[in-house]
Amino acid sequence: MNPTNPIETLGRVRVVLCNTSHPGNIGAAARAMKTMGLTRLTLVNPKQFPDPEATARASGAADVLENARVVAGLDEALEGTILAAALSARQRDLGPIPQSARQAVPELLQWAGQGEIALVFGGETSGLTNAEVERCQRLVTIPVNPEYSSLNLGAAVQVLCYELRQAAFADAPPVSSVATPFATPPASHEEVEGFYAHLERLMTATGFLNPNSPRRLMPKLRRLFGRASLEKDEINILRGIIAAAETPLPGAKGRAGEPER
Numbered sequence: 127m128n129p130t131n132p133i134e135t136l137g138r139v140r141v142v143l144c145n146t147s148h149p150g151n152i153g154a155a156a157r158a159m160k161t162m163g164l165t166r167l168t169l170v171n172p173k174q175f176p177d178p179e180a181t182a183r184a185s186g187a188a189d190v191l192e193n194a195r196v197v198a199g200l201d202e203a204l205e206g207t208i209l210a211a212a213l214s215a216r217q218r219d220l221g222p223i224p225q226s227a228r229q230a231v232p233e234l235l236q237w238a239g240q241g242e243i244a245l246v247f248g249g250e251t252s253g254l255t256n257a258e259v260e261r262c263q264r265l266v267t268i269p270v271n272p273e274y275s276s277l278n279l280g281a282a283v284q285v286l287c288y289e290l291r292q293a294a295f296a297d298a299p300p301v302s303s304v305a306t307p308f309a310t311p312p313a314s315h316e317e318v319e320g321f322y323a324h325l326e327r328l329m330t331a332t333g334f335l336n337p338n339s340p341r342r343l344m345p346k347l348r349r350l351f352g353r354a355s356l357e358k359d360e361i362n363i364l365r366g367i368i369a370a371a372e373t374p375l376p377g378a379k380g381r382a383g384e385p386e387r
């Protein structure tokens with residue numbers, strides 16, 4: 127893997143389209159990608175695909191459509207990625223702090239220098255759900271006219287791919303600005319999700335999290351750990367701590383965290 131080669135770096139950026147309703151927009155997105163040197167398209171639960179309208183709108187990018195992966199859920203689409211950025215015109219109460227596309231792109235390229243990343247777009251009807259945004263560590267907005275902020279899906283994909291390409295070729299991202307001393311490789315999406323599930327089980331077992339009244343605990347924790355950009359070793363440490371907390375203390379009655387009877 128060569129983190130400074132812009133062609134290779136752009137090749138590690140996955141475009142994920144969730145719940146699209148118009149196949150034409152899938153084709154337009156494929157065309158937008160290929161003109162900027164991106165090739166990996168993943169479709170989560172598309173209403174209609176494959177479709178002649180998609181092929182027609184893709185024009186010379188039919189190969190991107192042919193190689194597109196179709197999956198049933200966002201977790202599957204994000205498998206193997208080390209960073210995911212949600213694209214939304216709308217502010218969310220929770221989820222990552224929004225950044226403009228131009229602000230976000232240099233960091234996205236640094237991550238793409240190290241592994242696969244994803245740009246996650248919503249469908250035409252209702253965009254991304256809060257749960258989908260919360261699965262991403264970054265939230266990116268294309269700054270627009272506040273009185274009408276919603277771009278066509280294909281146009282939104284074009285803007286992001288354009289910004290990525292300009293930044294990738296303008297100045298190759300510094301190799302080591304994400305890396306820190308003692309760093310281990312970034313954790314993958316499924317490792318991070320495995321940690322959240324484990325943490326949620328512990329918090330439920332100890333009574334810290336009441337599943338009938340969870341408030342906003344998990345989204346807040348997701349935002350906290352999303353900012354931290356967890357590494358593989360850090361996930362192992364955190365899961366080790368949780369596993370230790372689940373183990374009864376020698377001589378203790380009942381399970382850890384369970385009130386004594």
Ligand code: SAH
Nearest residue numbers: 213214215247248252253267268276277282
């Ligand atoms: N009606 C939807 C928006 C659909 S536009 C809604 O209410 O959210 C389809 C997708 O294009 C969005 O989900 C988002 O991923 C992307 N998009 C459109 N305009 C955008 C903008 N200004 N900034 C970032 N992403 C945008």
